[in-house]
Amino acid sequence: MDASSGLATHPPAEHPAQHEDHGHDHHELPFWRKYIISTDHKVIGIQYGITGLIFLFFGFSLMMLMRWQLAYPGQEIPLIGNLLGRMFGPGAVENGVMKAEFYNSLGAMHGTIMIFLGIVPIAFAAFGNFVVPLQIGAPDMTFPKINMASYQAFFFGGIVMLTSFFVPGGAAKGGWTSYTPLAVLADKGQNYDPFWNGQTLWLVGFILLITSSLLGAVNFIATIIQLRAKGMTWMRLPFFVWAQFVTAFLLLLAFPPLESAVVMQLMDRIAGTSFFMPTGLVVNGAPLHVSGGGSPLLWQHLFWFLGHPEVYVLILPGMGIVAEIIANNTRKPLWGYKSLVFAALVLGFLSFVVWAHHMWLTGMGSVVSAFFQTTTMIISIPSVIILSAFFISLWGGSIRFNVPMLFATAFLPMFGIGGLTGIPLAFNSADLYLHDTYYVIAHFHYIVAPGTIFAVFAGIYFWFPKATGRRMNEFWGKVHFWPSLICMNIIFLPMFLQGMLGMHRRWYDGGQGWTLAGEKVWGLSGFQWNTPISIAAWVMGLAQIPFIINFFWSIKRGQKVNDNPWEATTLEWTAPSPPPHGNFEVTPTVYRGPYEYSLPGREADFTMQSEPMTESDRKAYETAAAAGVH
Amino acid sequence: MEIPYTVTARPDTGLWNAKVGIWLFLASEVMLFGGLFSAYVFLRLDADPGVWPHGLLNVPVGTMNTAILIASSVTVVMAWASLKMRKFRAYWWYMLVTILCGVIFLAVKLVYEWPQKFEHFGAFIKKDKLEKYEQYLGNHHLAEKGLPPRTEISGHLHNHDALHDENAKEYEIALDPVNADPTNPNMDRPHFLYVPPTEKMATIEKEDVEYANMFLPKHSAYFASYFTITGLHGAHVLGGVIVFTYLWLPVGTKLYKRNPEHLANRVEVAGLFWHFVDLVWIFVFPLFYLL
Numbered sequence: 001m002d003a004s005s006g007l008a009t010h011p012p013a014e015h016p017a018q019h020e021d022h023g024h025d026h027h028e029l030p031f032w033r034k035y036i037i038s039t040d041h042k043v044i045g046i047q048y049g050i051t052g053l054i055f056l057f058f059g060f061s062l063m064m065l066m067r068w069q070l071a072y073p074g075q076e077i078p079l080i081g082n083l084l085g086r087m088f089g090p091g092a093v094e095n096g097v098m099k100a101e102f103y104n105s106l107g108a109m110h111g112t113i114m115i116f117l118g119i120v121p122i123a124f125a126a127f128g129n130f131v132v133p134l135q136i137g138a139p140d141m142t143f144p145k146i147n148m149a150s151y152q153a154f155f156f157g158g159i160v161m162l163t164s165f166f167v168p169g170g171a172a173k174g175g176w177t178s179y180t181p182l183a184v185l186a187d188k189g190q191n192y193d194p195f196w197n198g199q200t201l202w203l204v205g206f207i208l209l210i211t212s213s214l215l216g217a218v219n220f221i222a223t224i225i226q227l228r229a230k231g232m233t234w235m236r237l238p239f240f241v242w243a244q245f246v247t248a249f250l251l252l253l254a255f256p257p258l259e260s261a262v263v264m265q266l267m268d269r270i271a272g273t274s275f276f277m278p279t280g281l282v283v284n285g286a287p288l289h290v291s292g293g294g295s296p297l298l299w300q301h302l303f304w305f306l307g308h309p310e311v312y313v314l315i316l317p318g319m320g321i322v323a324e325i326i327a328n329n330t331r332k333p334l335w336g337y338k339s340l341v342f343a344a345l346v347l348g349f350l351s352f353v354v355w356a357h358h359m360w361l362t363g364m365g366s367v368v369s370a371f372f373q374t375t376t377m378i379i380s381i382p383s384v385i386i387l388s389a390f391f392i393s394l395w396g397g398s399i400r401f402n403v404p405m406l407f408a409t410a411f412l413p414m415f416g417i418g419g420l421t422g423i424p425l426a427f428n429s430a431d432l433y434l435h436d437t438y439y440v441i442a443h444f445h446y447i448v449a450p451g452t453i454f455a456v457f458a459g460i461y462f463w464f465p466k467a468t469g470r471r472m473n474e475f476w477g478k479v480h481f482w483p484s485l486i487c488m489n490i491i492f493l494p495m496f497l498q499g500m501l502g503m504h505r506r507w508y509d510g511g512q513g514w515t516l517a518g519e520k521v522w523g524l525s526g527f528q529w530n531t532p533i534s535i536a537a538w539v540m541g542l543a544q545i546p547f548i549i550n551f552f553w554s555i556k557r558g559q560k561v562n563d564n565p566w567e568a569t570t571l572e573w574t575a576p577s578p579p580p581h582g583n584f585e586v587t588p589t590v591y592r593g594p595y596e597y598s599l600p601g602r603e604a605d606f607t608m609q610s611e612p613m614t615e616s617d618r619k620a621y622e623t624a625a626a627a628g629v630h
Numbered sequence: 631m632e633i634p635y636t637v638t639a640r641p642d643t644g645l646w647n648a649k650v651g652i653w654l655f656l657a658s659e660v661m662l663f664g665g666l667f668s669a670y671v672f673l674r675l676d677a678d679p680g681v682w683p684h685g686l687l688n689v690p691v692g693t694m695n696t697a698i699l700i701a702s703s704v705t706v707v708m709a710w711a712s713l714k715m716r717k718f719r720a721y722w723w724y725m726l727v728t729i730l731c732g733v734i735f736l737a738v739k740l741v742y743e744w745p746q747k748f749e750h751f752g753a754f755i756k757k758d759k760l761e762k763y764e765q766y767l768g769n770h771h772l773a774e775k776g777l778p779p780r781t782e783i784s785g786h787l788h789n790h791d792a793l794h795d796e797n798a799k800e801y802e803i804a805l806d807p808v809n810a811d812p813t814n815p816n817m818d819r820p821h822f823l824y825v826p827p828t829e830k831m832a833t834i835e836k837e838d839v840e841y842a843n844m845f846l847p848k849h850s851a852y853f854a855s856y857f858t859i860t861g862l863h864g865a866h867v868l869g870g871v872i873v874f875t876y877l878w879l880p881v882g883t884k885l886y887k888r889n890p891e892h893l894a895n896r897v898e899v900a901g902l903f904w905h906f907v908d909l910v911w912i913f914v915f916p917l918f919y920l921l
């Protein structure tokens with residue numbers, strides 16, 4: 001280890017001293033060891049990030065196709081209709097017109113890909129892998145090889161999911177929830193292969209993805225517990241680390257019951273068992289030849305036991321990212337750090353006891369419903385605490401509106417809309433009407449799309465300089481931001497209206513054939529609203545082009561910046577950009593909390609966690625403590 | 631840069647990394663088996679009276695397997711303790727015994743217990759035809775005693791083709807003792823020891839059968855959960871055996887010579903996993919064999 005003295009800033013140069021002292025693995029690794037099967041947490045983070053972004057755009061493309069069918073049902077898909085027909089066969093797209101089975105495949109795979117191959121890998125695995133060890137001052141994750149295996153399992157899971165589009169009969173059609181007994185019966189029969197069919201591959205892909213998330217979650221928690229730098233006490237952890245910590249616990253404990261359910265559904269499909277097949281099931285007019293005695297409700301319980309914590313898996317990392325960026329760009333400490341931490345922990349605990357609010361319509365019984373309705377009401381409290389703390393953090397700050405901050409600020413109202421519109425769904429009487437309508441779609445997309453995805457974009461713009469030593473272009477960032485924000489709202493706001501008109505989320509014809517969808521709101525019927533929504537979706541697709549170009553262009557050509565371009569306080573900014581293998585030249589020591597902005601008595605308006613205490617700091621903290629600020 | 635705390639404990643947590651990792655992994659394993667066991671509870675509570683079978687498994691054999699697993703949990707602790715005392719020979723022998731216990735457990739499952747099920751046959755009789763087969767079911771006798779009715783006739787299937795042949799109209803079965811002599815009070819409760827099918831033959835018309843199959847996973851909710859849970863548990867036993875064998879082979883010796891504490895830690899972690907596998911069996915055994 002070289003004896004470098006300065007901690008706060010380093011020139012973005014080579015670090016030859018490191019190579020000399022370590023006889024082992026510091027010689028140049030071949031390309032495939034360095035970038036393909038690397039055990040370095042930063043490379044794995046970037047692998048997760050880029051793979052995840054590709055899947056995110058792919059999943060979004062599936063939706064852009066569906067939006068055509070919804071706005072113009074039964075019409076030929078322009079430009080690519082024939083190409084799709086050739087790729088997926090006449091069973092999916094005939095004469096350029098999408099068939100119902102293909103539409104169902106698109107819907108099921110859109111949900112699956114966006115959640116499990118897009119958001120979770122980016123928000124949790126990519127940012128977690130890249131940022132968490134840097135923020136806690138660790139040289140790497142605790143188990144680098146397991147970390148690599150985690151990415152590989154994810155990658156093969158993704159490949160299996162993609163492969164399923166090209167097997168006879170196409171990808172899974174049972175919705176991202178794969179409700180039984182429908183999902184057990186789907187993709188079976190003479191036109192399907194007993195193994196290489198959409199639903200079976202969906203299950204196999206899931207086992208790989210669950211394995212991946214298990215390995216990742218164990219690694220994250222162990223890293224945060226074991227590898228915190230000297231002085232990095234629990235209450236000095238950046239909120240992002242806390243968010244990832246809670247998220248990792250959710251993945252660790254909520255995914256395995258789904259794995260057991262996936263194994264059981266595989267048994268149902270391949271070994272002919274009846275875990276989810278009730279007695280006396282009649283299909284196409286003939287009694288089904290299975291032993292029966294199973295329970296479709298069992299699948300729903302096991303699925304939503306994952307499914308609800310999964311919602312917080314999607315949102316918590318986003319909240320963590322937003323917290324970092326808000327504190328950095330308001331140039332003052334995050335308001336209510338402790339409340340935020342405890343709110344995140346409570347959120348984590350409660351998220352395990354609310355799952356059945358997805359199942360009001362199953363007739364579980366009023367006692368069960370009353371219990372879950374109560375817990376669901378309670379869980380809104382920590383969510384509101386977190387959001388309020390972010391809003392209050394903005395108060396009185398001299399806010400720098402750079403691109404990360406624009407996305408982070410937009411996250412707040414968008415997540416607010418998503419969260420508040422969830423409250424009617426939490427009451428089972430209101431949900432009886434709204435269940436499975438576009439209202440539900442609008443509600444959770446507001447949380448995940450302009451919520452988490454905006455947080456993800458904010459994080460990419462924010463940590464890009466750390467990963468590359470260059471920053472992304474501000475102007476094109478804004479060209480990316482504003483159309484995305486506007487389109488998001490044109491897409492999802494009208495869906496609340498459609499939902500309240502009673503339009504069902506899984507209709508293949510966009511509600512064209514349904515009378516009540518004819519009712520006009522602001523001059524357009526429920527069905528006609530599909531057209532502006534679809535156009536906005538396609539425009540939003542175009543609005544991602546500046547981002548894609550900016551991203552790749554900036555890797556090589558972006559403006560060069562120093563190690564701490566945002567003048568931030570957390571430890572990742574003390575490492576060189578990009579950080580070398582092993583991250584820090586000198587293992588950092590932590591002296592203070594994560595958000596020491598505008599500390600009185602200091603010249604700079606940011607004081608890094610690794611800067612030793614001075615006499616003036618002590619006075620400033622004492623004054624603050626006397627005034628009741630902590 | 632080296633990752634700290636791979637072998638020695640971090641002072642403030644008192645743990646080295648892999649120990650944190652294995653406990654977290656075991657927590658997720660609890661949830662995995664928890665999901666399966668809750669499915670078992672769900673299915674069993676949902677089952678119609680008399681449908682959930684009893685006494686199909688061989689209790690003495692299961693007890694023996696339980697004892698073998700518990701013994702192996704003891705020997706793996708001895709193996710670890712030997713390493714801590716730097717007695718490598720003793721470690722080697724204890725580890726060998728642990729591995730052999732795991733292999734015997736798996737062999738009993740795969741060679742004896744599972745195949746015996748595959749050769750057994752059971753037919754669930756339609757509700758309105760139960761009376762016709764009263765001589766095999768003895769439901770009047772059971773009703774008098776206030777016991778749940780029988781709906782299944784089981785035994786050894788003589789015309790195996792009948793399962794798939796559309797033209798076959800009936801199943802010919804060498805009856806299990808319970809169906810051969812259904813009113814015998816000895817048959818009111820499940821057997822403790824496995825009793826093979828009798829010589830007594832019965833013919834069951836396919837028309838009268840609700841659902842019939844060999845004792846495969848698809849035979850019933852009971853066998854579905856039995857094979858899934860014991861199968862997954864068996865996979866865990868196999869995983870443990872593989873890891874132990876790896877640590878027992880010369881690879882382990884090499885590591886011992888380089889850093890004995892590191893090998894001891896690895897054995898401890900693998901041992902924790904092994905105890906968990908043992909613990910799962912402690913749940914499996916009563917749920918399927920005894921209750």
